[in-house]
Amino acid sequence: MVKPQSSAMVETVNEPNQSVLAAVSSPTPTGVNICVHGHFYQPPRENPFLDVVGRQPSAAPFHDWNERILHESYRPNAFARILNDQGEVVRIVNNYEHISFNIGPTLMSWLERHDLETYQRILEADRRSCDRNQGHGNAIAQVYNHIILPLANHRDKVTQVRWGIADFQRRFGRDPEGMWLAETAIDHDTLQVLASEGIAFIVLAPSQAAYCRRFGLADGFDEWQSVDQGEIDPTRPYRCFLPEQPNGRNYIDIFFYDGPISGDMGFDDILRSSQHFADRLGQAVRVRDADQGTGNAKTAGAQYSSSQNSQLISVATDGETFGHHRAGAEKALAYALIYEFPARGWKVTSYARYLSLCPPTWEVQLKPVTAWSCSHGVDRWQQDCGCGGGGGWQQQWRAPLRAALDWLRDRLASLYEKQGSALLRDPWAARNDYIGVMSDRTKGSLDQFFRHHQAHLLSSTERTKALRLLEMQRHALLMYTSCGWFFDEISRPEGTQILRYASRAIELAETVSGSYLEAEFIGRLELAPSNVDAFKTGAGVYLQQVKPHQVSLEQVVAHYAMGSLFNTYRPQHQLYCYRLNRQDYYQQPLGALTLAIGQVEVISEMTQETVTLAFAVLHLGGWDFHCGIQTFPSRAAYQKAKLAVVEAFTSNSIAQSVLAITQYFSPTYTLQDLFAEERQQIMQQLNQETLQRLDQLYEQVYRENYSVLMAFHRDHIAVPQALQVAADITLSHRALQVIRALEQDITEPNGSLLKITVGRIAELEGIATEAHHFRAHMKLPGAQPILERLIGQGLSQTLQMTPLSEHSRELEDSIEALERLIILGEKLGLPLALYRVQELYYDYLLSARGIEPDPVRVQAAPHWPLLVRLGHALTMDVGAIWFL
Numbered sequence: 001m002v003k004p005q006s007s008a009m010v011e012t013v014n015e016p017n018q019s020v021l022a023a024v025s026s027p028t029p030t031g032v033n034i035c036v037h038g039h040f041y042q043p044p045r046e047n048p049f050l051d052v053v054g055r056q057p058s059a060a061p062f063h064d065w066n067e068r069i070l071h072e073s074y075r076p077n078a079f080a081r082i083l084n085d086q087g088e089v090v091r092i093v094n095n096y097e098h099i100s101f102n103i104g105p106t107l108m109s110w111l112e113r114h115d116l117e118t119y120q121r122i123l124e125a126d127r128r129s130c131d132r133n134q135g136h137g138n139a140i141a142q143v144y145n146h147i148i149l150p151l152a153n154h155r156d157k158v159t160q161v162r163w164g165i166a167d168f169q170r171r172f173g174r175d176p177e178g179m180w181l182a183e184t185a186i187d188h189d190t191l192q193v194l195a196s197e198g199i200a201f202i203v204l205a206p207s208q209a210a211y212c213r214r215f216g217l218a219d220g221f222d223e224w225q226s227v228d229q230g231e232i233d234p235t236r237p238y239r240c241f242l243p244e245q246p247n248g249r250n251y252i253d254i255f256f257y258d259g260p261i262s263g264d265m266g267f268d269d270i271l272r273s274s275q276h277f278a279d280r281l282g283q284a285v286r287v288r289d290a291d292q293g294t295g296n297a298k299t300a301g302a303q304y305s306s307s308q309n310s311q312l313i314s315v316a317t318d319g320e321t322f323g324h325h326r327a328g329a330e331k332a333l334a335y336a337l338i339y340e341f342p343a344r345g346w347k348v349t350s351y352a353r354y355l356s357l358c359p360p361t362w363e364v365q366l367k368p369v370t371a372w373s374c375s376h377g378v379d380r381w382q383q384d385c386g387c388g389g390g391g392g393w394q395q396q397w398r399a400p401l402r403a404a405l406d407w408l409r410d411r412l413a414s415l416y417e418k419q420g421s422a423l424l425r426d427p428w429a430a431r432n433d434y435i436g437v438m439s440d441r442t443k444g445s446l447d448q449f450f451r452h453h454q455a456h457l458l459s460s461t462e463r464t465k466a467l468r469l470l471e472m473q474r475h476a477l478l479m480y481t482s483c484g485w486f487f488d489e490i491s492r493p494e495g496t497q498i499l500r501y502a503s504r505a506i507e508l509a510e511t512v513s514g515s516y517l518e519a520e521f522i523g524r525l526e527l528a529p530s531n532v533d534a535f536k537t538g539a540g541v542y543l544q545q546v547k548p549h550q551v552s553l554e555q556v557v558a559h560y561a562m563g564s565l566f567n568t569y570r571p572q573h574q575l576y577c578y579r580l581n582r583q584d585y586y587q588q589p590l591g592a593l594t595l596a597i598g599q600v601e602v603i604s605e606m607t608q609e610t611v612t613l614a615f616a617v618l619h620l621g622g623w624d625f626h627c628g629i630q631t632f633p634s635r636a637a638y639q640k641a642k643l644a645v646v647e648a649f650t651s652n653s654i655a656q657s658v659l660a661i662t663q664y665f666s667p668t669y670t671l672q673d674l675f676a677e678e679r680q681q682i683m684q685q686l687n688q689e690t691l692q693r694l695d696q697l698y699e700q701v702y703r704e705n706y707s708v709l710m711a712f713h714r715d716h717i718a719v720p721q722a723l724q725v726a727a728d729i730t731l732s733h734r735a736l737q738v739i740r741a742l743e744q745d746i747t748e749p750n751g752s753l754l755k756i757t758v759g760r761i762a763e764l765e766g767i768a769t770e771a772h773h774f775r776a777h778m779k780l781p782g783a784q785p786i787l788e789r790l791i792g793q794g795l796s797q798t799l800q801m802t803p804l805s806e807h808s809r810e811l812e813d814s815i816e817a818l819e820r821l822i823i824l825g826e827k828l829g830l831p832l833a834l835y836r837v838q839e840l841y842y843d844y845l846l847s848a849r850g851i852e853p854d855p856v857r858v859q860a861a862p863h864w865p866l867l868v869r870l871g872h873a874l875t876m877d878v879g880a881i882w883f884l
Contacts, residue, residue: 030309030310031310031345031346031347032285032310032311032313032344032345032346032347033310033311033312033313033346033347033348033349033354034281034312034313034314034341034346034347034348034349035099035100035255035312035313035314035315035348035349035350035351035354036099036100036314036315036316036333036337036348037099037100037101037102037203037257037314037315037316037317037351038077038095038099038100038101038102038316038317038318038319038321038322039101039102039142039180039316039317039318039319040073040074040101040102040103040104040107040318040319040320041102041103041104041107041142041146041318041319042065042066042069042104042106042107042110042320043106043146043481043483043494043497044106044145044478044481044497045064045065045066045493045497047500047549047551048475048478048500048501048503048504049504049549049550049551050551050576050577050675051576051577051605051606052576052577053066053110054675054676054677055676055677056493066107066110066114067114068324069320069324070111070114070115070118072320072323072324072327073319073320073322073323073324073330074111074115074118074319075115075117075118075835076322076323076330077094077095077096077319077322077323077330077333078094078095078096078117078118078121078122078125079092079093079094079121079835079839080092080093080094080095080330080331080333080334081093081331081334081838082331082334082335082338082339083331084877084880086877087875088871088872088875088876088877088880089838089842089874089875089876089877089881090876090877090880090881090884091334091338091880091881091884092838092839092842093334093337093338094121094124094125094128095125095322095330095333095334095337096121096122096125096126096138096139097124097125097128097129097138098129098138098337098338098348099138099333099337099350100138100140100314100350100351100352101138101139101140101319102139102140102141102142102179102180103122103139103142103319104142104145104146105142105144105145105163105164105167105168106144106145108122108167108171109439122139123171123172125138125139126138126139126172127173129350129353130174133349133350133352133353133356134353134356135174136177136350136352136353136355136356137172137174137177137350137352138350138352139168139172139176140176140177140178140179140180140203140351140352141164141165141167141168141176141178141179141180141199142164142179142180142181142182143160143161143164143179143180143181143182144159144160144163144164144167144435144477145160145477145478145480145481146182146481146482146483147160147182147477147480147481147482148182148183148185148371148378148381148480148482149181149182149185149186149187149190149193150185150186150187150189150190150369150371150377150378151185151378151381151382151402151480152480154189154193155413155428156409156477156480157189157190157193158193158197158432159428159431159432159477160477161179161193161194161197161199162197162432162435163432163435163438164176164179165179165197165198165199166435166436167435167439170439175198176199177199177200177201177351177352177355178199178200178201178202178203178351178352179194179199179202180202180203181202181204182482183371183372183373183374183378183380183482184202184203184204184205184208184370184371184372184373185369185370185371185378185381185482186202186204186208186366186369186370186371187368187369188366188368191240191242191252191366192242192243192245194252195242195245195247195249195250195251195252196245196246196247196249198247198249199252200252200253200352200355201237201252201253201254201255201351201352201355202252202253202254202255203254203255203256203257203314203316203351204254204255204256204257204366204370204372205230205256205257205259205370205372206227206230206231206232206234206256206257206258206259207230207259207370207372207375208256208366208367208370208371208372209227209228209230209232209238209256209364209365209366209367210226210227210228210364210365210366210367211224211225211226211227211228211364211365212224212225212227212232212238212362212363212364212365213225213362213363214361214362214363215239215361215362215363216361221363224365228367230259232256232364233286234255234256234257234258234259234284234312234314235284235286235311235312235313236311236312236358236360236361236362237253237254237255237312237351237354237355237358237359237360237362238253238254238255238256238360238362238363238364239251239252239253239254239359239360239362239363239364240252240253240254240363240364240365240366241363253355253359253360254364254366255312255314255351255355256314257314257315257316258284258313258314258315261280261281261283261284261313261315262315262316262317264280265277265315265317265321266317266318266321266325269326271321271322271326271329271332271333272326272332273332274332274333274335274336274339274340275340276332277332277333277336277340278336278340278341278344281313281315282344284313285311285313286311310357310358312349312354312358313346314351373387373388373486374387375387380398380485380486381398381402381482381485381486382398382399382402382485383395383398383399384396384398384399388486388487388488389488391488393488393489393531394488394529394531395488396528396529397489397490397528397529397530397537397538398485398528400524400525400527400528400538401484401485401490401495401525401528401538402485403524403527404521404524404525404527404528404538405479405480405498405502407520407521407524408476408479408502408505408506408517408521409476409479409480411509411515411517412472412473412476412505412509412517413476415472415509415512415513415515416431416469416472416473419465419469419512419513420466420469421455422455423454423455423458423462423465423466423469424453424454424455424466425453425454425455426453427469429453430449430453430466430470431470431473433449433452433453434449434470434473434474436448436449437449437467437470438474441605441606446463446608450463450466454466460608460610463608464607464608464609464610465512467606467607467608468508468511468512468607468609469508469512471504471508471606471607472505472508472509472512473505475501475502475504475505475508476501476502476505478498478501479498479499479501479502479505480498481494481497481498481501483497483498484497484498484499488531489530489531489532490528490530490535490538490541491530491531491532491535491541491545495541496541496545496546499525499538499541499542499545499546500546500549502521503518503542503546503547503549503550504550506518506521507550508607521542522539522542522543523539525537525538525539525541525542526538526539551675553578553602553604553609553611553613554613554629554667554669555669555673555675556575556576556578556580556602557580557600557602557613557615557629558615558617558627558629558669558673558674559575559674559675559678560573560575560580560600560615561596561598561615561616561617561627561629562617562619562625562627562669562671562674562682563674563678563682564585564587564596564598564617565587565594565596565617565619566682566685569582577604577605577606578602578603578604578605579602579603579605580600580601580602580603581600581601581603582598582599582600583598583599583600583601583612584597584598584599584638584642585597585598585599586598586642586646588646588649588650590649590650590652592620592621593618593619593620593621593649593654593657594618594619595616595617595618595619595645595646595649595657596615596616596617597614597615597616597617597642597645597646598614598615599612599613599614599615599632599638600612600613600614600615611631612631612632613629613630613631614629614630614631614632614638614641614642614665615627615628615629615630615665616628616641616642616645616660616661616664616665617661618649618657618658618661620654622686623671623683623686624670624671625669625670625671626657626658626661626662626668626670627661627665627668627669627670628661628662628664628665628666628667628668628669629665629666629667629668629669630664630665630666641664641665644660644663644664645657645660645661645664645665647660648660671683694729695729695730695733698725698726698729698730698733699730699733701722701723701726701730702723702726702727702730702731705723705726708723709723709727709774713773713774713775719774724774724775724776727771727774727776728776728777728778728779731767731770731771731774731776731778732776732778732779732780734767735764735767735768735771735778735780735783735828736780736781736782736783738760738763738764738767739764739780739782739783739786739787740786741760742757742760742786742787742790743786743789745757745760745790746786746789746790746793755813755817757790757794757817758817761817761820761821761824764824764828765820765824765827768824768827768828769827771828772827778828778829780828780829780830783828783830784825784830784831784832784833787821787824787825787830787832788832788833788834788836788837790821791818791821791822791832791834791837792836792837792840794814794817794818794821795818795837795840795841796840797814798811798814798815798818798870799840799841799844801814811863811866812866815866815869815870815873818870818873819869819873822834822873822874834874834875837874838874838875838876841870841871841874841876842876842881845867845871845878845881845882846881848882849881849882855882855883858882
């Protein structure tokens with residue numbers, strides 16, 4: 001077949017040089033090699049003004065979707081359970097140590113802040129895979145915030161790739177060999193950027209290949225073979241030749257995952273068991289016909305002779321498939337990796353390791369502009385192409401949204417160059433290096449950055465301006481996160497989020513230049529029709545779901561002021577990404593009223609912007625607050641205003657107090673202007689007194705009618721609702737009081753925790769028995785984590801007993817107390833999560849096994865039955881773990 005000349009992806013292909021041909025003769029592995037790739041990613045969800053993810057009710061019972069998926073997927077894959085037939089743990093596996101994976105940089109930043117244990121477990125997995133595979137780790141990088149690179153301009157492509165590489169280097173301590181592309185979207189310019197930045201390989205879908213042929217033969221090359229219908233053989237790597245890059249590289253290697261099996265992993269049930277998964281992979285094992293290189297080969301069974309040439313069976317799916325999309329799939333994956341695959345003679349590998357042993361002998365040419373998740377190139381992120389629909393909604397908003405953001409990007413770029421050139425030697429080089437500041441905003445990191453990039457020695461004011469410009473550019477890139485276009489409605493959380501990033505970029509631009517861009521941007525969003533009548537257009541989405549989430553420094557201080565009435569703040573208080581240094585604070589109650597006046601220095605950790613603001617807040621009782629914020633030119637002016645408000649307050653006139661605050665401290669804010677979660681917290685605090693009175697009333701009703709309740713239940717007569725509610729609330733209140741006392745016990749510095757709490761355990765057991773008798777429906781908010789912490793600390797103390805190897809009464813009592821706590825959780829209807837306790841005990845057993853590996857001596861030891869008993873309470877097979 002003659003190579004076509006119509007494709008831009010084809011026209012720029014170079015012939016391989018001699019060094020490439022020489023690499024073909026390197027040793028290759030044999031047999032079947034299995035590579036499972038997990039693309040772990042969540043779109044950035046932080047409020048761009050606060051740098052924190054807000055509460056998302058749809059993720060309940062968790063705070064937000066990041067937290068929910070952490071507990072359903074990211075953490076379970078770091079501690080994947082292998083169970084026996086009784087459902088007991090026999091092994092805990094770090095799946096990341098055995099699969100190929102990428103984790104989005106923005107997600108890794110969130111993990112680092114919110115679950116350091118899982119984060120470190122992921123890094124450890126890559127280190128171990130490097131040690132096992134001669135430096136070729138399982139982890140690969142990802143373009144920074146998942147933008148569709150073919151739709152980005154060249155400059156943004158470079159920044160996205162460099163940020164992804166730099167973030168990977170900082171976390172994993174090595175250079176990435178491969179990079180995952182958002183939606184595997186690719187074009188020729190992206191290929192060249194990746195190669196020029198030193199990326200060795202990428203992973204694509206079979207549908208993205210156009211032609212392939214063998215190279216390095218004695219007579220040169222085979223003829224080109226068309227594979228534009230997705231029939232490329234995915235069991236080998238390919239090489240895509242490019243014009244020579246500045247680093248001397250003129251190619252990039254490409255793996256194509258097995259499309260049908262990868263699709264089944266995401267949309268079928270092949271992960272319901274490890275055997276089913278392995279059987280499906282086995283259908284892809286091929287007996288090659290030496291004359292048919294494109295995959296015109298016979299499908300072999302699950303077994304594969306190691307005497308044949310090596311082949312790679314690689315599959316790729318969203319990492320969240322393992323546990324989040326498919327509950328328990330991380331367990332099936334763990335068993336497959338550790339037992340099922342090796343039992344079939346298959347080797348578990350990664351893309352990087354396989355490429356080091358088996359460099360490509362086939363060349364590939366790609367289709368011009370493609371992505372795995374759109375059959376129309378990349379139109380899913382710029383046109384009404386139909387992809388991602390299905391609900392009957394139009395997608396005509398996609399093109400105007402893209403156009404509005406492109407307009408904004410270009411205006412911001414022009415402003416950045418003009419303003420930044422006076423501060424930075426090379427503004428775009430500074431942007432590329434800004435990733436170092438994004439991951440470390442300490443003074444030392446900032447000093448190092450500016451020493452390298454400042455055009456002259458910058459004053460603190462100039463530094464703040466430079467940081468505002470750089471933050472403007474960061475948000476200009478975040479606003480292109482691909483998820484904003486992926487679905488079929490602009491007002492979904494993903495579309496709203498990218499508009500919030502645009503909003504923050506606009507606000508920063510207006511601050512540094514005075515340019516007012518928001519009105520025209522909203523006007524352009526008018527052209528993006530929404531499917532929701534309440535919004536009508538993207539402008540409606542912006543005005544209703546974006547503008548209310550903008551945050552000013554005055555709002556930050558108003559939040560601090562109202563919160564100070566219910567909390568004791570330290571002189572230096574951290575409020576999201578702001579640091580507040582207290583300069584003055586005065587509080588005075590007067591009957592049902594409370595007045596607070598103060599002055600704070602506010603420092604933005606993002607831009608180092610510093611401003612001193614004063615506040616006066618009057619709590620009128622209930623949910624009624626009147627708070628004013630003001631900047632004063634001098635300390636004396638502040639003191640004068642403070643005195644005037646205090647005098648008005650002490651005059652016992654509410655009207656005069658409100659008037660004085662409005663006169664001297666403006667603008668004014670109410671409770672409704674607070675950040676949502678803190679507003680809810682204050683509302684709960686305000687309700688405490690009312691709730692305590694109600695608890696006392698229900699307690700009285702319960703006590704006075706106790707014998708009546710007994711009679712109703714004895715005779716199996718329906719209990720009047722009022723009496724049943726009194727029982728429910730009273731027993732819940734009693735249980736919570738004891739559990740909160742247990743929380744205090746957890747902090748007890750001396751003595752045996754389980755000994756201290758044994759009396760309270762007995763009291764809770766009595767309450768649970770009473771609740772069972774009266775069929776009470778108890779609600780115990782916050783009780784579950786307290787019991788979990790108590791069990792964890794009790795186990796930790798138990799395992800530290802000296803000597804644990806002796807059958808002591810103290811040891812037996814501690815194990816009995818742990819058993820009672822676990823059973824108590826069941827009686828109280830609390831679904832205790834004992835995974836951390838299991839992991840603690842598992843690590844102890846592995847450590848003890850190393851000290852005494854002899855099974856005869858271990859099982860004859862007096863403490864062995866106690867270890868088994870404790871394992872049974874924790875649903876763990878101690879024998880299987882010890883003698884594994």
